[in-house]
Amino acid sequence: MPSATQLVSGIETLASLPAVYQRVKAVVDDPDSSVADLARVVSSDPGIAARVLKVVNSVYFGLMSRVETVSHAVSILGMQQLHDIVLASSLASAFKGIRPADMDMRRFWSDSVLRALFARAAAENRGLREVERVFLEGLLADIGHLVMYLKEPKATARARTEALARGLALDEAERRLVGCDYAEVGATLVKLWKLPKRFAATLADQIHPSLAAEEYAQEAALLHLADKVVAGRERQLDDESIAAAVDSFVWQTTRLKPLDIGPIRTVAEMNHAEVVSLFFPHATD
16 A cells, blocks of 8 residues: 555646745745845736735735735735745646546535635634634645545545445545545645645644644644534534534644534635635636
8 A cells, every 4th residue: 555655756747836836935935035025026927916916805804905016915914924825826726737536626625715714713713823824724634635536546435435434534444445544645745845844744633633743733623623614514514513523632722612613614604605716716617
């Protein structure tokens, strides 16, 4: 059976982040760079620049006045937040060449956005500062399945079918039938892309957040909760049933309560369709 590293090997020829994102990351990582440097790099790609402005002016951000230029966007949001928007906007093109036969891509991106919005809303509920980073982690949380359905479609589909039929944990079925689970594969891909270490660590421990290092535990717990909500929604479970499937460590770490699921879910679903169209317009075609 293949390891996560073996599954991800060679995937960069099909799924790679665009060059403009790499330039944006280089500017943000350079302590000597300026806001003007970042604005210049983003503006050099008309497609990304247009999407960034569309996102910034959307209900998702809810700014009081319209932002007309990338320079203005950077001055309002800061370099890190603009980096995060560019990364989120790059995911659609990064996976443009991946169309697993056994995966509904529209549903995949729709669920990914809901997972991200729920994690973000939960982070806001707890007063966390880096809510956009949590949103990004939510978008990335399930990308391991894209790789698995592309590289090992039959075994991956069989694991899902068996988990549903027998009431098993999906990750357990995947490790037994595929050789690794979606969290391992996603974390490995994020490392290949050289994204911040925090992303890989959070993705890797989203299934069992109690195993995460202390500095990543809260975000791993938020991803775990968001995933349970999205999975429960698919199965038409009520909030009480969803809460029962959540690792008790999540409640201890986030200080959220089962009764918080409903209100947070309402916030997440409020702008779901618009955010899908912002970041993954093909998913609404």
